[in-house]
Amino acid sequence: GQQLNQSPQSMFIQEGEDVSMNCTSSSIFNTWLWYKQDPGEGPVLLIALYKAGELTSNGRLTAQFGITRKDSFLNISASIPSDVGIYFCAGRSGTYKYIFGTGTRLKVLA
């Protein structure tokens, strides 16, 4: 099945730094979702995007729905140790099926 290209695959950053990650698709989506997953737990929804160009924030997190509708970006500002985890993107193109990225593993060094 189709999967989204998500990058970077992993990153180590210092506490207080900003983080950026993105997902790209060969297909057009009408919904982009961003999730965070802790080890052994289910993904938790962070931000949902529904319109091209939409920019949405949730605390220190900001995500954007790309103008081409084929990509999305997630930024985390002033990272803290509890930001550690795996971040997933997911896209939907109008059917019931969601396509997922392979995840970005974030590690924050105190």
Added chain:
Amino acid sequence: DGGITQSPKYLFRKEGQNVTLSCEQNLNHDAMYWYRQDPGQGLRLIYYSQIVNDFQKGDIAEGYSVSREKKESFPLTVTSAQKNPTAFYLCASTIGSRRTQETQYFGPGTRLLVL
């Protein structure tokens, strides 16, 4: 609390055995999904159900079966035909109305291990 529950959290399967993973939601969602998660890979769709008494195969349905007799419940059976069942299994649900602004929510997951 509204949400999705999965049980058990850990499940052990012996060779040749069928096991069933439970998924229950009280969000009044029509659509429910089962995904498999393996290290380093994105979530892969096993089965999904848009409405009671109806379900469709996903990308990796072989060796799995489901039922949807009630709106709240979507159990997944891992059969003996699934030769590599060790994975983390996630259940999810959405309102399912095909509305533009629809969001998918996940349960806490079940880890299946083979003895």
